[in-house]
Amino acid sequence: MKSTLGVIFGNRDFFPDHLVTEARKEINNLFKKLQIRSVMLSEEDSKLGGVETYQEARKCAALFKKNREEIDGMLVVLPNFGDEKGVADTLKLAGLDVPVLVQGYPDDLNKLDPVNRRDAFCGKISVANNLYQYGYKYSLTSKHVCRPDDESFVRDLKKFAAVCRVVNGLKNARIGAVGARPGAFNTVRYSEKILERTGISVTTIDFSEILGNANKLSGNDRVVKERIEKIKAYTPTGSTPAKSLVQIAKLDVVLREFVEENELDATAIQCWTSLQKNYGCNVCTSMSMMSENMLPSACEVDVTGTLTMYAMQLASGSPSALVDWNNNYADDDEKCVLFHCGNWAKSFLPDMQISNAPILGTTVGVENTYGALEGRTPASPLTFGRISSDDTRGVMKAYIGEGNLTDDELKTFGSRAVAQIPNLQELMQHVCRNGFEHHVVMNASNTADILEEAFANYMGWEVYRHG
Numbered sequence: 001m002k003s004t005l006g007v008i009f010g011n012r013d014f015f016p017d018h019l020v021t022e023a024r025k026e027i028n029n030l031f032k033k034l035q036i037r038s039v040m041l042s043e044e045d046s047k048l049g050g051v052e053t054y055q056e057a058r059k060c061a062a063l064f065k066k067n068r069e070e071i072d073g074m075l076v077v078l079p080n081f082g083d084e085k086g087v088a089d090t091l092k093l094a095g096l097d098v099p100v101l102v103q104g105y106p107d108d109l110n111k112l113d114p115v116n117r118r119d120a121f122c123g124k125i126s127v128a129n130n131l132y133q134y135g136y137k138y139s140l141t142s143k144h145v146c147r148p149d150d151e152s153f154v155r156d157l158k159k160f161a162a163v164c165r166v167v168n169g170l171k172n173a174r175i176g177a178v179g180a181r182p183g184a185f186n187t188v189r190y191s192e193k194i195l196e197r198t199g200i201s202v203t204t205i206d207f208s209e210i211l212g213n214a215n216k217l218s219g220n221d222r223v224v225k226e227r228i229e230k231i232k233a234y235t236p237t238g239s240t241p242a243k244s245l246v247q248i249a250k251l252d253v254v255l256r257e258f259v260e261e262n263e264l265d266a267t268a269i270q271c272w273t274s275l276q277k278n279y280g281c282n283v284c285t286s287m288s289m290m291s292e293n294m295l296p297s298a299c300e301v302d303v304t305g306t307l308t309m310y311a312m313q314l315a316s317g318s319p320s321a322l323v324d325w326n327n328n329y330a331d332d333d334e335k336c337v338l339f340h341c342g343n344w345a346k347s348f349l350p351d352m353q354i355s356n357a358p359i360l361g362t363t364v365g366v367e368n369t370y371g372a373l374e375g376r377t378p379a380s381p382l383t384f385g386r387i388s389s390d391d392t393r394g395v396m397k398a399y400i401g402e403g404n405l406t407d408d409e410l411k412t413f414g415s416r417a418v419a420q421i422p423n424l425q426e427l428m429q430h431v432c433r434n435g436f437e438h439h440v441v442m443n444a445s446n447t448a449d450i451l452e453e454a455f456a457n458y459m460g461w462e463v464y465r466h467g
Helices: 018-034 054-066 084-094 120-134 151-171 192-197 207-215 222-234 242-261 274-278 284-292 303-316 358-364 424-433 448-458
Strands: 004-009 037-039 073-078 100-104 174-178 201-205 266-269 297-299 320-329 332-340 353-355 372-376 380-390 395-406 415-420 439-443 462-465
Touching: 004 018, 004 054, 004 084, 018 037, 018 073, 018 151, 054 084, 073 120, 073 151, 084 120, 100 120, 100 151, 151 303, 151 448, 174 242, 174 303, 192 201, 192 303, 192 395, 201 207, 207 242, 207 274, 222 242, 222 284, 242 266, 242 284, 266 284, 266 303, 274 358, 284 297, 284 372, 297 303, 303 320, 303 380, 303 439, 303 448, 320 415, 332 424, 380 448, 395 424, 395 448, 448 462
Parallel strands: 004 037, 004 073, 073 100, 174 201, 174 266, 266 297, 372 415, 395 462
Antiparallel strands: 320 332, 320 439, 332 415, 353 372, 380 395, 380 439, 395 415
């Protein structure tokens, strides 16, 4: 979760130079406090380590190029008015396609003399104007000007680091699609081509290969025995038969091999009904363990669903879960029930245990559905959302928002939660009118601001921010 930022200190010759020296000290102290690594010119590389001339821009760009594999984003600091061309030229010459945050210092009313005045209030507008002309996407601080020790800037910087994680993660994401989507689920259709245009790759594998490799293993194999022990350490197994536990473990071994061999960031798996009919268990436990270990996994081959899980994980640093917008909650218009058979990460289910899937069991036999997790999600903050490819229009779109998970009474089975969302009825209107899937992703955080900035500003997606 640690970030590395390239830092550009703007400077302008007819403004006081000592302000650059002060800014360097303050930014370095803040970065040390927040454990952010910096890449910046030294005071020997240019005048006070700032960027003003084209030659200084070249030096700074060369430094950034040398560290391009480590740099997650750029911070532009304006201790004074700054040279807008110097900043823009540095970014152009560096050629790094990463997010950019622009910060400007405020003036002190008692220090507007030629020796101390900054004019960064004005200079920031000029820098933004140039970045706009050059075609760069950039972020702004919540206050137009602010000092590095201002609480608002500390929040802005933390948010920006998270935006960088989301954007850089999505632009290089590798998703595994395991099997064909269930025939009855047109809702999880998606466009591989549109995803690829944004840098997101999908690696597919036929489910027969997964099941075939799993069937080559036996309960006596060392890797299977080790996996059974890890499953037991992860969750109580309840009344799961030993035979079913072996099946779950063998499947988990093969899925993890597929993930490792293809260096995947997330998976979407054909969870029913071929698995239950041809193999005899649910894959929910494996999906839960992967999601808990920051390798999000979605059921029903919902590729853009697991992509949403991955994005929220990058934003918050905590696991996500794919859920159904499943039920109304009595007559409360701002509450609803979130549900799935049982693949949520352990973080959402502190009381979980391995069980079966009663609804699915009515058609495939309950004895063939062990592996589903049962548990109730307690009260917590909630960020919800969904990424989708709108194939007919050739665009990526998303909706995001925040609410709360509650401890309201809920008598049912499976993985379950109660959500309270302001203007829920309006949200459901938007979901239905814009053709979104019945799956949504939840994360126990307040990260909608981060996701909106990453999706809309940097990814260029259509975003509806609820509420």
